[in-house]
Amino acid sequence: MIKEILSKGCVHMEKSKDRNDCIKALMIREYKPGDLGYIDYMHCKLYEKEYGFDVSEFEPYVLPAMGKFLETKDRSGSMVWVAEDKGVIVGSIAIIQNSEKDAQLRWFIVDPSARGTGLGNAFIRTALDFCRKKNYDSVFLWTVKTLDAARHLYGKYGFEITEYVSRFLWGIDLVEERWELQL
Numbered sequence: 001m002i003k004e005i006l007s008k009g010c011v012h013m014e015k016s017k018d019r020n021d022c023i024k025a026l027m028i029r030e031y032k033p034g035d036l037g038y039i040d041y042m043h044c045k046l047y048e049k050e051y052g053f054d055v056s057e058f059e060p061y062v063l064p065a066m067g068k069f070l071e072t073k074d075r076s077g078s079m080v081w082v083a084e085d086k087g088v089i090v091g092s093i094a095i096i097q098n099s100e101k102d103a104q105l106r107w108f109i110v111d112p113s114a115r116g117t118g119l120g121n122a123f124i125r126t127a128l129d130f131c132r133k134k135n136y137d138s139v140f141l142w143t144v145k146t147l148d149a150a151r152h153l154y155g156k157y158g159f160e161i162t163e164y165v166s167r168f169l170w171g172i173d174l175v176e177e178r179w180e181l182q183l
Helices: 034-053 056-073 118-133 148-158
Strands: 002-006 025-030 079-085 086-095 103-108 137-142 160-169 172-182
Touching: 025 118, 034 056, 034 079, 034 086, 034 103, 056 086, 056 103, 079 118, 086 118, 103 118, 118 137, 118 148, 137 148, 148 172
Parallel strands: 103 137
Antiparallel strands: 002 025, 025 079, 079 086, 086 103, 137 172, 160 172
Protein backbone atom coordinates (compact mmCIF):
# COMPACT_ATOMS: atom_id res chain seq x y z
CA MET A 1 0.00 0.00 0.00
CA ILE A 2 1.34 3.42 -0.90
CA LYS A 3 0.01 6.34 1.07
CA GLU A 4 0.16 9.83 -0.34
CA ILE A 5 1.14 12.19 2.41
CA LEU A 6 -0.91 15.04 1.01
CA SER A 7 -3.49 14.88 -1.72
CA LYS A 8 -0.96 15.63 -4.44
CA GLY A 9 1.63 13.25 -3.01
CA CYS A 10 3.78 16.08 -1.71
CA VAL A 11 4.77 16.66 1.86
CA HIS A 12 6.64 19.83 1.08
CA MET A 13 6.42 21.73 -2.14
CA GLU A 14 9.36 23.75 -3.32
CA LYS A 15 8.40 25.93 -6.25
CA SER A 16 10.87 26.08 -9.09
CA LYS A 17 11.39 29.49 -10.66
CA ASP A 18 9.82 28.52 -13.95
CA ARG A 19 6.97 26.21 -13.02
CA ASN A 20 4.61 25.28 -10.19
CA ASP A 21 5.47 21.61 -9.99
CA CYS A 22 6.40 19.67 -6.91
CA ILE A 23 10.13 19.05 -6.72
CA LYS A 24 10.07 16.94 -3.58
CA ALA A 25 7.31 14.31 -3.61
CA LEU A 26 7.55 12.02 -0.61
CA MET A 27 5.49 8.85 -0.49
CA ILE A 28 4.99 6.53 2.47
CA ARG A 29 4.71 2.83 1.66
CA GLU A 30 4.86 -0.47 3.50
CA TYR A 31 8.29 -2.07 3.63
CA LYS A 32 9.48 -4.62 1.12
CA PRO A 33 12.47 -6.99 1.13
CA GLY A 34 15.76 -5.12 1.34
CA ASP A 35 14.34 -2.07 3.11
CA LEU A 36 15.38 -3.13 6.61
CA GLY A 37 19.04 -3.31 5.62
CA TYR A 38 18.82 0.23 4.30
CA ILE A 39 17.01 1.40 7.44
CA ASP A 40 19.84 -0.06 9.55
CA TYR A 41 22.39 1.70 7.33
CA MET A 42 20.54 5.03 7.70
CA HIS A 43 20.46 4.72 11.48
CA CYS A 44 24.16 3.89 11.70
CA LYS A 45 25.28 6.69 9.38
CA LEU A 46 23.04 9.37 10.86
CA TYR A 47 23.60 8.50 14.52
CA GLU A 48 27.36 8.31 14.03
CA LYS A 49 27.51 11.65 12.20
CA GLU A 50 24.99 13.67 14.23
CA TYR A 51 25.28 12.14 17.71
CA GLY A 52 28.68 10.46 17.86
CA PHE A 53 27.39 6.92 18.38
CA ASP A 54 29.91 4.10 18.06
CA VAL A 55 28.07 2.19 15.35
CA SER A 56 30.11 -0.95 15.96
CA GLU A 57 28.17 -1.09 19.26
CA PHE A 58 24.90 0.43 18.02
CA GLU A 59 24.32 -1.83 15.02
CA PRO A 60 24.29 -5.05 17.11
CA TYR A 61 21.43 -3.44 19.07
CA VAL A 62 19.38 -2.62 15.95
CA LEU A 63 19.84 -5.70 13.77
CA PRO A 64 18.60 -8.50 16.08
CA ALA A 65 15.18 -6.83 16.45
CA MET A 66 14.95 -6.46 12.68
CA GLY A 67 15.86 -10.12 12.27
CA LYS A 68 13.23 -11.13 14.80
CA PHE A 69 10.61 -9.13 12.89
CA LEU A 70 11.57 -10.88 9.64
CA GLU A 71 11.46 -14.33 11.26
CA THR A 72 8.00 -13.77 12.76
CA LYS A 73 5.49 -15.81 10.77
CA ASP A 74 2.40 -13.81 11.78
CA ARG A 75 3.26 -10.15 11.32
CA SER A 76 -0.34 -8.95 11.26
CA GLY A 77 0.19 -6.92 14.45
CA SER A 78 3.37 -5.27 13.18
CA MET A 79 4.34 -3.08 10.23
CA VAL A 80 7.28 -1.12 8.89
CA TRP A 81 6.80 1.90 6.65
CA VAL A 82 9.35 3.79 4.60
CA ALA A 83 9.19 7.12 2.82
CA GLU A 84 10.74 7.56 -0.58
CA ASP A 85 11.76 10.65 -2.48
CA LYS A 86 12.18 9.84 -6.17
CA GLY A 87 12.84 6.19 -5.33
CA VAL A 88 15.33 6.83 -2.51
CA ILE A 89 14.39 5.90 1.06
CA VAL A 90 14.46 9.03 3.23
CA GLY A 91 12.85 7.73 6.41
CA SER A 92 11.15 4.94 8.28
CA ILE A 93 8.98 4.04 11.23
CA ALA A 94 7.75 0.71 12.58
CA ILE A 95 5.17 -0.70 14.95
CA ILE A 96 6.19 -4.04 16.42
CA GLN A 97 3.60 -6.03 18.37
CA ASN A 98 4.74 -6.61 21.94
CA SER A 99 1.62 -8.38 23.25
CA GLU A 100 -2.07 -8.62 22.42
CA LYS A 101 -2.61 -5.21 24.02
CA ASP A 102 0.52 -3.18 23.31
CA ALA A 103 3.12 -2.46 20.67
CA GLN A 104 6.49 -0.76 20.37
CA LEU A 105 7.27 2.11 18.02
CA ARG A 106 10.73 1.51 16.50
CA TRP A 107 13.16 2.56 13.76
CA PHE A 108 11.82 6.11 13.42
CA ILE A 109 14.23 8.14 11.34
CA VAL A 110 14.01 11.02 8.87
CA ASP A 111 16.92 11.80 6.57
CA PRO A 112 18.20 15.39 6.81
CA SER A 113 17.05 15.97 3.21
CA ALA A 114 13.43 15.33 4.26
CA ARG A 115 13.36 17.24 7.54
CA GLY A 116 10.93 20.12 7.78
CA THR A 117 8.58 18.54 5.25
CA GLY A 118 5.99 17.14 7.65
CA LEU A 119 7.26 13.61 7.14
CA GLY A 120 7.86 12.99 10.85
CA ASN A 121 4.26 13.97 11.64
CA ALA A 122 2.96 11.80 8.79
CA PHE A 123 4.97 8.83 10.07
CA ILE A 124 3.67 9.20 13.65
CA ARG A 125 0.06 9.54 12.45
CA THR A 126 0.45 6.47 10.21
CA ALA A 127 1.90 4.41 13.07
CA LEU A 128 -0.73 5.50 15.60
CA ASP A 129 -3.58 4.89 13.13
CA PHE A 130 -2.25 1.34 12.70
CA CYS A 131 -2.14 0.84 16.48
CA ARG A 132 -5.71 2.02 16.87
CA LYS A 133 -6.90 -0.27 14.06
CA LYS A 134 -5.21 -3.18 15.86
CA ASN A 135 -7.01 -2.18 19.08
CA TYR A 136 -3.82 -1.81 21.10
CA ASP A 137 -4.32 -0.24 24.52
CA SER A 138 -0.92 1.41 24.44
CA VAL A 139 2.22 1.96 22.42
CA PHE A 140 5.68 2.57 23.87
CA LEU A 141 9.12 3.44 22.58
CA TRP A 142 12.69 3.83 23.76
CA THR A 143 14.74 6.84 22.70
CA VAL A 144 17.63 8.93 23.97
CA LYS A 145 17.42 12.43 25.39
CA THR A 146 19.61 13.94 22.66
CA LEU A 147 17.04 13.25 19.90
CA ASP A 148 15.25 16.58 20.37
CA ALA A 149 13.13 16.63 17.20
CA ALA A 150 11.81 13.10 17.74
CA ARG A 151 11.12 13.79 21.42
CA HIS A 152 9.19 16.92 20.43
CA LEU A 153 6.96 14.85 18.13
CA TYR A 154 6.41 12.17 20.77
CA GLY A 155 5.22 14.82 23.23
CA LYS A 156 3.05 16.48 20.58
CA TYR A 157 1.17 13.21 20.03
CA GLY A 158 0.62 12.56 23.74
CA PHE A 159 3.47 10.21 24.64
CA GLU A 160 4.80 10.64 28.16
CA ILE A 161 8.13 9.64 29.69
CA THR A 162 7.55 6.71 32.04
CA GLU A 163 11.13 5.66 32.75
CA TYR A 164 14.67 6.87 32.17
CA VAL A 165 18.16 5.63 32.86
CA SER A 166 21.57 7.31 32.50
CA ARG A 167 24.32 5.06 31.21
CA PHE A 168 27.29 4.67 28.90
CA LEU A 169 25.82 3.28 25.72
CA TRP A 170 27.04 3.04 22.13
CA GLY A 171 30.30 4.74 23.02
CA ILE A 172 28.88 7.82 24.78
CA ASP A 173 27.07 8.86 27.95
CA LEU A 174 23.33 8.91 27.25
CA VAL A 175 20.00 9.21 29.00
CA GLU A 176 17.72 6.50 27.65
CA GLU A 177 13.98 7.21 27.96
CA ARG A 178 10.89 5.07 27.71
CA TRP A 179 7.85 6.95 26.41
CA GLU A 180 4.31 5.57 26.46
CA LEU A 181 0.96 6.55 24.99
CA GLN A 182 -2.38 5.18 26.20
CA LEU A 183 -4.65 4.83 23.17
